[in-house]
Amino acid sequence: MKALIIGGGIAGPAAAIALHEAGIDSVVHEAHAASADDVGVFLTLGSNGIDALRTIGADAPAVAAGFPTPAIDMVSTTGKALGRVRTSRPDGDITSRTLKRADLYRAIRDEALRRGIRIEPGKRLVGAQDTEGAVRAVFADGSEECGDLLIGCDGLHSTVRGLIDPTAPAPAYSGLIGLGGYTSGVPVDARTGSYRMVFGKRAFFGYVPAPDGEVWWFANVPRSAEPARGELERIDSEQWRRRLIELFADDIGPAVDLIRASREITPAGPMHAMATLPVWHRGRMIVIGDAAHAPSPTSGQGASLSIEDAVELAKALRDRPTIESAFTAYEALRRPRVERIVKQAARINNNKAAGPTGRILRDLLMPLILPRLANGEQSRRTYGHHIDWDAPTATIEGAGRPRR
Numbered sequence: 358m359k360a361l362i363i364g365g366g367i368a369g370p371a372a373a374i375a376l377h378e379a380g381i382d383s384v385v386h387e388a389h390a391a392s393a394d395d396v397g398v399f400l401t402l403g404s405n406g407i408d409a410l411r412t413i414g415a416d417a418p419a420v421a422a423g424f425p426t427p428a429i430d431m432v433s434t435t436g437k438a439l440g441r442v443r444t445s446r447p448d449g450d451i452t453s454r455t456l457k458r459a460d461l462y463r464a465i466r467d468e469a470l471r472r473g474i475r476i477e478p479g480k481r482l483v484g485a486q487d488t489e490g491a492v493r494a495v496f497a498d499g500s501e502e503c504g505d506l507l508i509g510c511d512g513l514h515s516t517v518r519g520l521i522d523p524t525a526p527a528p529a530y531s532g533l534i535g536l537g538g539y540t541s542g543v544p545v546d547a548r549t550g551s552y553r554m555v556f557g558k559r560a561f562f563g564y565v566p567a568p569d570g571e572v573w574w575f576a577n578v579p580r581s582a583e584p585a586r587g588e589l590e591r592i593d594s595e596q597w598r599r600r601l602i603e604l605f606a607d608d609i610g611p612a613v614d615l616i617r618a619s620r621e622i623t624p625a626g627p628m629h630a631m632a633t634l635p636v637w638h639r640g641r642m643i644v645i646g647d648a649a650h651a652p653s654p655t656s657g658q659g660a661s662l663s664i665e666d667a668v669e670l671a672k673a674l675r676d677r678p679t680i681e682s683a684f685t686a687y688e689a690l691r692r693p694r695v696e697r698i699v700k701q702a703a704r705i706n707n708n709k710a711a712g713p714t715g716r717i718l719r720d721l722l723m724p725l726i727l728p729r730l731a732n733g734e735q736s737r738r739t740y741g742h743h744i745d746w747d748a749p750t751a752t753i754e755g756a757g758r759p760r761r
């Protein structure tokens with residue numbers, strides 16, 4: 358069997374490694390010429406994402422590229438403690454890690470290359486035909502490649518999603534603009550590796566001290582209307598710096614100092630999420646990762662879920678007798694989990710963009726709600742998730758797909 362993987366971000370190379378472990382050949386086609394590395398942005402790889410990489414023997418490079426992040430402390434605009442999210446696996450065996458997104462891309466891609474997997478840069482998929490017995494992928498440079506199945510790992514603005522279902526919904530704008538930066542020489546009141554996040558008066562701010570003394574920070578700025586294409590690109594880094602200093606002027610914490618001293622501000626981008634995609638697969642084509650179910654960055658789970666997807670799909674293809682039955686079993690397994698996490702992140706997003714009355718309610722209710730959300734059963738299910746590579750994929754066919 359040969360799989361055509363579209364997208365060389367996180368899900369794509371992870372799927373190629375997992376398929377390789379399952380004895381299935383694949384080739385990864387990535388639209389960007391050199392690499393898909395995104396400069397500047399950092400993320401948290403959850404203990405569940407690390408565990409999924411460990412399942413396929415690919416966790417070490419990603420773990421080495423980051424630093425441990427055991428907890429996130431949430432505070433209100435006045436500094437009132439709202440709750441602590443523990444981001445480690447409940448048995449303490451694996452701790453989530455913070456790393457630059459480009460480093461995570463590189464770690465997984467290099468591991469795929471080390472195993473002899475072919476990664477083709479400069480191949481932007483523009484079409485695909487699912488004919489009897491094979492699927493043919495067509496690329497913008499006019500080239501084509503045939504395989505037994507096609508896995509769309511092409512991210513939030515997926516092309517494969519539309520090829521599977523032309524009526525598929527587009528990702529929804531979450532009402533927030535995300536940006537961030539890296540600052541040296543500003544002391545902060547947080548433990549190395551752990552985040553402190555402030556539900557500020559006008560915007561949301563998070564920061565984490567790295568082991569080398571640098572502080573990594575991000576801001577989520579509410580903006581009700583989705584910015585027009587090119588609008589954010591016209592605002593330069595210094596304009597953002599001034600705007601952010603104004604936005605955080607009344608809040609507790611080091612936001613203003615960190616922003617003022619930041620050596621750069623990463624380019625701003627609107628934050629999107631893909632909640633419920635009705636159709637994940639058709640014939641020999643399927644979407645996984647952000648292409649199927651992107652949680653907003655608030656969840657801290659997008660990368661981890663993409664890796665879990667890759668491992669579960671490879672397992673289903675290894676265990677089920679046909680591609681169709683593997684896709685169906687995979688969807689039934691994955692849909693309830695990923696949609697729960699996407700919905701949870703959307704609820705937190707609403708609190709980041711709260712108005713004056715919403716803020717009062719949020720600061721009253723969060724200390725009551727957050728401990729249950731963050732450290733109870735929900736958190737255990739999110740961060741403690743484990744995929745048993747040796748157990749055969751169950752046949753729970755038909756379950757999980759929502760009614761249209």
Ligand SMILES: Cc1cc2nc3c(=O)[nH]c(=O)nc-3n(C[C@H](O)[C@H](O)[C@H](O)COP(=O)(O)OP(=O)(O)OC[C@H]3O[C@@H](n4cnc5c(N)ncnc54)[C@H](O)[C@@H]3O)c2cc1C
Pocket residue numbers: 363364365366367368369386387388389393398399400401402403458480481482483510511512513514515516535645646647648651654656657658659660661662663
């Ligand atoms: C600011 C920000 C902060 C985030 N923070 C976190 C966090 O803390 N924790 C976390 O887990 N997640 C976080 N995420 C989300 C995380 O980055 C994504 O969930 C993850 O990258 C999804 O992986 P993916 O492989 O599905 O998609 P991507 O990583 O987006 O990769 C898709 C790839 O497909 C390629 N591609 C697209 N179209 C085509 C085509 N037609 N043909 C060929 N190739 C194509 C793209 O170039 C890209 O390389 C954050 C995201 C952002 C933007």
